Amino acid sequence: MKTVMPSEKSVDELVNSEVDGKPIVMVNLLKYRDEADYSHLDASHRDYGKKLTGEEAYSEYGKAVVKLVWSVGGQILWSGRPRLSLVSPDEESWDSIALVQYPSRKAFIEMVASDEYQAAVHHRTAALEDSRLIETQAVKLPKLILMALRAFVRFKSLFKFNKQEINYRNLKNL
Numbered sequence: 001m002k003t004v005m006p007s008e009k010s011v012d013e014l015v016n017s018e019v020d021g022k023p024i025v026m027v028n029l030l031k032y033r034d035e036a037d038y039s040h041l042d043a044s045h046r047d048y049g050k051k052l053t054g055e056e057a058y059s060e061y062g063k064a065v066v067k068l069v070w071s072v073g074g075q076i077l078w079s080g081r082p083r084l085s086l087v088s089p090d091e092e093s094w095d096s097i098a099l100v101q102y103p104s105r106k107a108f109i110e111m112v113a114s115d116e117y118q119a120a121v122h123h124r125t126a127a128l129e130d131s132r133l134i135e136t137q138a139v140k141l142p143k144l145i146l147m148a149l150r151a152f153v154r155f156k157s158l159f160k161f162n163k164q165e166i167n168y169r170n171l172k173n174l
Helices: 008-016 054-071 105-113 115-127 143-157 168-173
Strands: 024-032 075-080 096-102 128-137
Touching: 008 105, 024 054, 024 105, 054 075, 054 096, 054 105, 054 115, 054 128, 096 105, 105 115, 115 128
Parallel strands: none
Antiparallel strands: 024 096, 024 128, 075 096
16 A cells, blocks of 8 residues: 555554654655655645656755754664565565664654644655655664674675575575
8 A cells, every 4th residue: 555644543653652762763665756746735835836756856855854854863874775675565666765863753753743844744745656654763783793793794705605506596585
């Protein structure tokens, strides 16, 4: 099911469930419209009838929101375009994925409730054909563990394998 706006149930859970004050990372899965659709706006709105691609409209949203993310102490951890989806329904595809960290759920709620955010969110609505916004709990790994993992990966890469040795039939068991 294509979804752009949160359901009342989701908003209620976001606002009324217990908040622990710990950092969160919001996973954004984005599918752009070919042409942005501003028809949800009142005809007197300055952006009504604007001719942009979905990606261009989302860029307008992003320009405004990145400042708001920073203002509540958040940061964009990663943003990119998917190349291949190994585990997903065949009909599901995304144009862009972003990971945005906030110091807490409260900070995220303050941002989306702000007048500045509300003034920009119509670009998001116009831009997207489908989306997912998933709250995850941020887990901070100690530097020692990260260093050990990096060393392990580097050590393992010393032992290169021959592509002919790969049993490709086993890939279906990811």
